[in-house]
Amino acid sequence: MKLAHRPDIDVDAVAALVGAVRDPELDLPLDALGMLGDVTPRRGGRIEVTVRLTTVSCPLRDRIRTDVAAAARRAAPGAEPVVEFEVMSETERRATAEQFFDGRTTVGARGAKSVVAVASGKGGVGKSSLAANLAVAAAAQGKRVGLIDADVWGYSIPQIFGVTTPPVAMYETMLPVQAHGVRLMSLGFLVEEEEPIVWRGPMLHKALTQFVEEVHWGELDLLLLDLPPGTGDVTLSVLELLPEASLLVVTTPQQAARTVATRVGAMARNSNIAVTGVVENMSGMVCGACGEHTPLFGSGGGAILAEALDAPLLAQVPFDISLREAGDRGVPVMAADPTSPAARAYAELARELRPARRSLVGRSLPITPL
Template sequence: MLDSMNDAERAAARAALPPHVPDASPARAIYAVASGKGGVGKSSIAANLAVALAARGQRVGLIDADVWGYSVPQLFAVRRSPSVLDGKMLPVTAHGVQLMSLGFFVEDNEPVVWRGPMLHKALTQFVEDTCWDDLDVLLLDLPPGTGDVTLSVLELLPEASLVAVTTPQPAARVVASRVGAMAREVRMPVSGVIENMSELVCPQCSAHTALFGSGGGRQLADELGCDLLGQVPLDVQLRDAGDHGTPVVASHPDSHAARALTTIADRLRPVRRGLAGRSLGLTPVAR
């Protein structure tokens, strides 16, 4: 469902739109946040990185590409639908971040039962038919694993680089390594690894306990040949912020998790994809 605008609202929106540049990348830096399995906090990481980057004065967009398990509407407490202007969707904005999610178009808790072609079409619309406002950074919250959505992202956004999220557990690290292996296979660069749930921080005494072991993030970064961008602790305030729809970097910026996430946002750097295996759009001319 899409919202409609009156004539005055349409005129104001047109005046604010950036100039259209055919085939231009939607952002100067694009990060695909991925994990090998569900339940490692990938969506919370993506949402908080987006808000942290926006707080630094950057223009940030976030695409909820996890179309089966969309969570951006909950994480940002957004229930309104995007508007359409001149055939383009206008992203919903919250906490300074431009958002697009399939959850904006369906009723609460409505399941999405789609196969590959429909997923690709939805992602194409989110990338190409959304009027992103001159983004500095675009983040994509990918579904777990190495399926159709990840391959569609690479096709639609060849400049995207991977940010792999894991927990310290060996089981999670082994599964996440498959995402990295897929990235290597399709020549997708890896910007780094984020270890989530690195340790439990006691809200009373601030004691640190490694509930899920240690070392998984560092091992994965070594396997992928990239940086360990940071370690995010288990924090009651992080969980509470997600439940209430305000990312923790905005609601509790001094919490342990928020400080770790803000540091990671500052360390993010795009890694450009090499030319090997890419079509350069050049036609040889016979002499």
Template sequence: MSMLAARSVDAGEARAAAGAVLEPEAGVPLADLGLVDDVSVHPGGRVRVRVHLLTRDHPSADALAEAVRAAVSKVSGVRRASVDLAPLPERARAELGDRLRAGSPPAGRTPRIYAVASGKGGVGKSTITANLAAALAAAGQRVGVLDADVWGYSVPQLFGVRRSPIAIGGVMLPVRAHGVRLMSTGFFVSEDQPVVWRGPMLHKALEQFLADVCWGELDVLLLDLPPGTGDITLSLLELVPDAALLAVTTPQAAARAVAARVVRMARDARMPVAGVVENMSAAVCAHCGDSTPLFGEGGGDALAEQAGTEVLGRVPLDLPLREAGDEGVPVVLRSPGVPSAVELTRIAATLPVARRSLLGRSLPLMVR
């Protein structure tokens, strides 16, 4: 009987089942990465699978082993599946890195790129970025977030993840959380360590985040810009010329005035403005639900009028929004029915596609 069970298991089917499992950090089937090393069938319907890990200290090793075991267990005739994990040999890692680099389209060619900027800190720009990204991903979009706020990075906290990305042969894989692909300087330093980089280092880091990160196919890339109009913002305008500005302000006049400078810079650089998001439009009482315009009114409308664009939405400040940020789960996922989450989800679903004019751009010449 045991020999019959052994013959009933097709090793090819078991390998195909294991190969179809997505590598959790790369988001690509194991078979496509060549990570299913060996599949052996034994008497009694027992199957042993050997899988290579992208790195020795793989952050999702246990989850990957369980996913492979579950997939192989569904193959006809399998009564017990076991999984062995081993690091990918160095030579194979280098070759895989070359393949990943060659097969990953440049992040700058993502169909929709939004540079989220506010001009000043404290208006909730990163919170807006994180929740728009999570809402887009939940709707089925392939989304990346590049945290360009090098000194004041908060994307690791907002997504509840803090670990170094996997590097393979000179290529980095974005850290994945809540369905979004992330890259931030916060993944490379301890939480309390300041980043004291000057202009050239900042430019090089942004270059690497765009060129040396295997983002894969993306539908939307969100760039979380730092406050102000300094080196990083200027570098990104050069590195990602097809980005559209998404301006974030509060209703307060001071926030609107500073955000207007970023809009002016974008206009001077012929960067399209996708729209304005007014954050903290009103404080929502956790007990009675009443709204109070804590920071005044009209800042979003005034900025949109200056920019020649529209207000895409007004996000209220409620308790779940703050709690979600502290817990590292975007409010659109943690509490989708609260006022802030409803408005953020609506904004994400209606983000306009803004294209940069060809006026003033260098175009390639084709000679026949």
């Protein structure tokens, strides 16, 4: 880093404040990451600050520009900051990564305080939309949230969040994509939008293992997983990778959805996995003009399933046209219309969500004889 001095600007003070700006992905100071470049006063009251990015397609470039400019203004009142970007070389990026991942930070998702897998017995019940909006709601309530799109054949999280930027690779790890305060990882970021995934079980297991173990998630209060419908290999692989996970089961009021969702609960019991609760999606529609509630798909399915699984019915999310409209625009309804009926239900679900404790039945305990 080169500091060019001019009497009326304390360049050292500018460098100190700008260097303390935290990278929004890694949550570490720019200076510590080797991302602070030259700080150079220019004519006309301008001060130029160069930030060195790890990739030319950095998705949070605008956020970094705003934060760096604000720091420069605080250090040099009256100066007009100009933020420029340059990209690290492969050698520089590797050196930064080796310095960063030296044991001071945990790579992988196993350190998350709570892990909740969102499951359903069949497709078409709104499971992915619920997982996405639950993640945004929890982030809006101050939690550090990650979301893994484990629905590998029907991945839709990139579309729901409206992001196509691939994750940034650093050294032997990846940085999750960020949107609406949530850290995201999906196969949809790594393949073309309409490219089908025709992988067999071992390849899918390897990909999911990388998402869990080789992504730098950082500190997480809540990790959500959007599971594929049903009880197949992928679901079992995810729950083996994250044995501390509990299930949040999504259904609709219809009997068919409730019946197949019961099978997910049976799988959970057989696998010694706790069910943290049930959500009834598409739980009727409220007329915006008169307030009348119409049970479009029947009623009571969520409560019956919750009783069968011996788990609480945590939320009943209404059928809401704003949910569809926001999804078509690539924005979760929690961000697009947080006062809509569906968004209010998601926010309440985020407040009520309490991961269940996994049963100790059938598990060996580390008991040492006296």
